Amino acid sequence: MVHNYTVRVRYGETDQMGRVHHASYLHYLEAARIEMLRDSGCSYAKIEAQGFLLPVIDLSIQYKGAVLYDEFIEVETRMEILGRVRLGFDYRLQVKNVLVASARVSLACLSKDSLRPTALPTFLLTSIQNYTESNVTD
Amino acid sequence: MVHNYTVRVRYGETDQMGRVHHASYLHYLEAARIEMLRDSGCSYAKIEAQGFLLPVIDLSIQYKGAVLYDEFIEVETRMEILGRVRLGFDYRLQVKNVLVASARVSLACLSKDSLRPTALPTFLLTSIQNYTESNVTD
Amino acid sequence: MVHNYTVRVRYGETDQMGRVHHASYLHYLEAARIEMLRDSGCSYAKIEAQGFLLPVIDLSIQYKGAVLYDEFIEVETRMEILGRVRLGFDYRLQVKNVLVASARVSLACLSKDSLRPTALPTFLLTSIQNYTESNVTD
Amino acid sequence: MVHNYTVRVRYGETDQMGRVHHASYLHYLEAARIEMLRDSGCSYAKIEAQGFLLPVIDLSIQYKGAVLYDEFIEVETRMEILGRVRLGFDYRLQVKNVLVASARVSLACLSKDSLRPTALPTFLLTSIQNYTESNVTD
Numbered sequence A, B, C, D: 001m002v003h004n005y006t007v008r009v010r011y012g013e014t015d016q017m018g019r020v021h022h023a024s025y026l027h028y029l030e031a032a033r034i035e036m037l038r039d040s041g042c043s044y045a046k047i048e049a050q051g052f053l054l055p056v057i058d059l060s061i062q063y064k065g066a067v068l069y070d071e072f073i074e075v076e077t078r079m080e081i082l083g084r085v086r087l088g089f090d091y092r093l094q095v096k097n098v099l100v101a102s103a104r105v106s107l108a109c110l111s112k113d114s115l116r117p118t119a120l121p122t123f124l125l126t127s128i129q130n131y132t133e134s135n136v137t138d
Helices: A024-039 A044-049 A122-133 B024-039 B044-049 B122-133 C024-039 C044-049 C122-133 D024-039 D044-049 D122-133
Strands: A003-008 A056-063 A072-082 A086-095 A098-108 B003-008 B056-063 B072-082 B086-095 B098-108 C003-008 C056-063 C072-082 C086-095 C098-108 D003-008 D056-063 D072-082 D086-095 D098-108
Touching: A003 A024, A024 A044, A024 A056, A024 A072, A024 A086, A024 A098, A072 A122, B003 B024, B024 B044, B024 B056, B024 B072, B024 B086, B024 B098, B072 B122, C003 C024, C024 C044, C024 C056, C024 C072, C024 C086, C024 C098, C072 C122, D003 D024, D024 D044, D024 D056, D024 D072, D024 D086, D024 D098, D072 D122
Parallel strands: none
Antiparallel strands: A003 A072, A056 A098, A056 D056, A072 A086, A086 A098, B003 B072, B056 B098, B056 C056, B072 B086, B086 B098, C003 C072, C056 C098, C072 C086, C086 C098, D003 D072, D056 D098, D072 D086, D086 D098
């Protein structure tokens, strides 16, 4: 299934090239997956409150064209469970139906106490599985 | 006394006006006071490790002229103990001896556990007082 | 009149104190005044397209309490014409009806070509005046 | 050859996980390649002044472990000419001799006027080639 998130470019996210600075995209990707998790019924705030952290461990992004101040970016996100301790997110970013970037991000599940890798918690896996199945037609 | 800190403008700190974005200055001010505290013998990392936080509670800044990508900013900082729970910092920012901004920032001392205001710890006050006296000729 | 803008705190806008970093607020203030200008019928993008820049020349902000990841901040903005070349914005930021910060920001009008101060353009003044009058009951 | 750049983590570059936010690394990578270009005799400021832009078109980064506030990151950079219009940069980031991240970034050369891809300018190619040859023992 696909989750859709829209974000408008802030002025401070541009640089002197007159376009969005390449690091700003990472904040859009983060916001998009946080809204997808919230939509699944398991907010990231809850995940941390339950004693888990999900830091980014791998990220790749291809920039296909400039995005400008004030433009709306449509972020399409797909989420995938990758083994026992990892989540994967695939992204397509569009402005006015033109692909401006694609990306892939992996998160690892850590215990907040030990800061060591730990299995994704059951409440999160259940939310993701129910969410995916309830949206198979998307 | 005056502490001097130099920082070079990063590309991502500019915006599409072709100058440093006004929010980027706050990171320079923060880095300058952190280096001043380190220089006094009491690093901010130590302050947090001892159970204290020093969040910003008040900030004012006057922007006198554009600062450009790749320029060096010379930050002059003066530090002052303001009563039992507050520190004050006065700043002058120059590029090639021209004043580009001035600022004033106040920090409050909080207990990391209670998140409530608490007296500035003695080890910090002592460091600041010794530091100030040892540099009276500056 | 008052303009209302709501923004949700992004994860990357926090710092290791577990609260929103003080520089992140400047991006919220910027977004709020940009939306207020858009609402008045004169978007900031149009202002730049017409050959003007509105850099921040003065900013003060009082932080009244911590704002946390994922919280919604309600930004109330009041706009004021300050003489021939300046605009002023007064802000109150609330989370769940509790004041978390107040701020004041001044912008100067520059010619994009000369980068020198210039009178606020008539199309902008007219938009602001109509907007203010049409909302006197707010 | 390898270029070495050291950067200290700023407070505002952390997030509430208590470590450097993953987007902050992109600013370190950018600063490192800018210093490498400067060291080669061809600063990025000069490249833009001559009518060229070098936006990022592809980036991948692997995060191997947390980096903390105030730590020094040692960034090792290798630069490569990739065909007529692209530059590639390979990075290894270490803290106290432990690998904390590796990354690869590609830049494309655009004409500042047309915003279209254009051949890397001769003055840049010459600088890079001389720089690489003069450091073969590194």
